[in-house]
Amino acid sequence: MSSSIISKTAVELSDGLRVGTFTATEIAQAFIARVEAVEQDVRAFISYSAEDLLQQAKASDARRAKGRSLGVFDGIPVAIKDVLAEKGKRLTCGSKMLEHFVAPYDATAIAKLREAGVLLWGRLNMDEFAMGSSTENSAYQRTCNPWDLERIPGGSSGGSAACIASAEAPISLGTDTGGSIRQPAALCGVVGMKPTYGLVSRYGLVAFASSLDQIGPFSQTVEDGAMLLQLIAGQDPLDSTSFKTKIPDYRAELSRDSGPWKLGIPKEYFGEGLSDDVRRSVENAIAFYKTRGCEIVDVSLPHTDLAVPVYYIIAPAEASSNLARYDGVRYTHRSGDAKDIQQLYLKSRAEGFGAEVKRRIILGSYVLSSGYYDAYYVRAQKVRTLIRNDFMDTFKTVDALITPTTPTPAFKAGERTSDPLAMYLCDVFTISANLAGLAAMNVPCGFSAEGLPIGFQLIGKPFEESRMLAIAHAFDKEHRYGTRRPKLGKD
Ligand code: GLN
Numbered sequence: 001m002s003s004s005i006i007s008k009t010a011v012e013l014s015d016g017l018r019v020g021t022f023t024a025t026e027i028a029q030a031f032i033a034r035v036e037a038v039e040q041d042v043r044a045f046i047s048y049s050a051e052d053l054l055q056q057a058k059a060s061d062a063r064r065a066k067g068r069s070l071g072v073f074d075g076i077p078v079a080i081k082d083v084l085a086e087k088g089k090r091l092t093c094g095s096k097m098l099e100h101f102v103a104p105y106d107a108t109a110i111a112k113l114r115e116a117g118v119l120l121w122g123r124l125n126m127d128e129f130a131m132g133s134s135t136e137n138s139a140y141q142r143t144c145n146p147w148d149l150e151r152i153p154g155g156s157s158g159g160s161a162a163c164i165a166s167a168e169a170p171i172s173l174g175t176d177t178g179g180s181i182r183q184p185a186a187l188c189g190v191v192g193m194k195p196t197y198g199l200v201s202r203y204g205l206v207a208f209a210s211s212l213d214q215i216g217p218f219s220q221t222v223e224d225g226a227m228l229l230q231l232i233a234g235q236d237p238l239d240s241t242s243f244k245t246k247i248p249d250y251r252a253e254l255s256r257d258s259g260p261w262k263l264g265i266p267k268e269y270f271g272e273g274l275s276d277d278v279r280r281s282v283e284n285a286i287a288f289y290k291t292r293g294c295e296i297v298d299v300s301l302p303h304t305d306l307a308v309p310v311y312y313i314i315a316p317a318e319a320s321s322n323l324a325r326y327d328g329v330r331y332t333h334r335s336g337d338a339k340d341i342q343q344l345y346l347k348s349r350a351e352g353f354g355a356e357v358k359r360r361i362i363l364g365s366y367v368l369s370s371g372y373y374d375a376y377y378v379r380a381q382k383v384r385t386l387i388r389n390d391f392m393d394t395f396k397t398v399d400a401l402i403t404p405t406t407p408t409p410a411f412k413a414g415e416r417t418s419d420p421l422a423m424y425l426c427d428v429f430t431i432s433a434n435l436a437g438l439a440a441m442n443v444p445c446g447f448s449a450e451g452l453p454i455g456f457q458l459i460g461k462p463f464e465e466s467r468m469l470a471i472a473h474a475f476d477k478e479h480r481y482g483t484r485r486p487k488l489g490k491d
Helices: 002-006 008-020 024-042 052-063 108-115 160-166 182-188 220-232 250-256 278-292 304-325 341-352 355-368 372-394 418-427 431-435 465-479
Strands: 044-047 079-081 119-125 169-174 191-194 213-219 262-266 296-298 400-403 439-447 453-460
Touching: 002 024, 008 024, 008 220, 024 052, 024 079, 024 119, 044 160, 052 119, 079 160, 108 119, 108 169, 108 220, 119 160, 160 169, 160 182, 160 213, 169 191, 169 220, 182 191, 182 439, 182 453, 191 220, 191 465, 220 250, 220 465, 250 465, 262 278, 278 296, 278 400, 278 439, 278 453, 278 465, 304 355, 304 372, 304 418, 304 431, 355 372, 355 465, 372 431, 400 465, 439 465, 453 465
Parallel strands: 079 119, 079 169, 262 296, 262 400
Antiparallel strands: 044 119, 169 213, 191 213, 191 439, 400 453, 439 453
16 A cells, blocks of 8 residues: 555555545555655755654544545645745754754745645755755755666755655645756656746745745656645735735646646757756657647747856855844854854854855845946846846747757756856746746656656746646646656665
């Protein structure tokens, strides 16, 4: 039973619960056994409690027995990136700075999951404060790519992607500031989606770059992802940047909106640096849409080149301000040998933060300092508008854009740790959607010659998740690459 449970999608688990094939307790037991069997290889979790999961599962079974199920995902485990506040649980953000910090309240996304009866299943590893593309910047451990343990799972939500590929959880949540959902989803071969900025409340999400951060789902299938999005989307009075918009029934829209669509292929995403394997798989996906009657048009987003430099001004600027709160006075890390308040700040921050976080704080403080503010920060904001305008112009003629999600499949651990620029370039294809505040997602679409997963990226119009998901689903329901799992442990 348990090996068949862990291979199911969340929808299949939900169906099984409804008809009584298994109980939530049996689901919980199956995932606990799986984590016990493979976690020493994958290392996706920073912390988890089997006891806590079983307790939630029992409560779910009791509700169901009384005919009081809280909805389709009542009894389904969801693993959480360790950057979202879950009341009473450690919230480390992958940093020594918050090693012993316990969240005093629930993030809105977490509160919504609880209301839906979802089982909160463990805290997932990530790059420190979500800064990175390989999960090698975690202060705790290196998460391995389940398809090849020597390789990185992508980042910063590496744990969120790896736990799906390794069947340690059926669905999970991560966050995306410049690609941190889509890039690891592509490298681990699962579905990962960044909603439009403002669709999901950021209340209780530890801030990295507040004008870019969004929470989103990871799953094996587009359908599962659409259903998890349904639970967390919606305006929230606790986040003034969350947007009042009608939330459609995403799952119903998957089959209702059946195209054919007009899809744009931006030429700037298919140039130098794109590996042959990725190019071939993405072209195959485009060909699939063509055979389904979609109109494929070449488009241009002329400011694409500027996205990475602009992001590495704006994101560090916001980070330097957001991270100023970790001063050694509040939160957890406090240097033991400071003689005065100045030293307390300096030493606590020097000891608590890792190298990449320090690099971002230095970069951010520099571009915000008087004399450089106009030359860097203000200019970057202007170019950000140009990048958004490029997209809004093309969206006048197409429903969505198709691009590769990453230039290459997963690389080996250690390969880029000494070269920050090489690491930053992992996100060349994903960063623009954050700068422009668009909806975007990774759809698994094949494997490289070496057997490593590859995905394509769909970029949709703001707040038109339902169309983007429908386009993704058209491909996914026939291929289901995200349901394939590598052999691990004693498989
Ligand atoms: N890799 C990018 C960075 O390091 C994006 C991270 C993210 O989306 N959180 O900033």
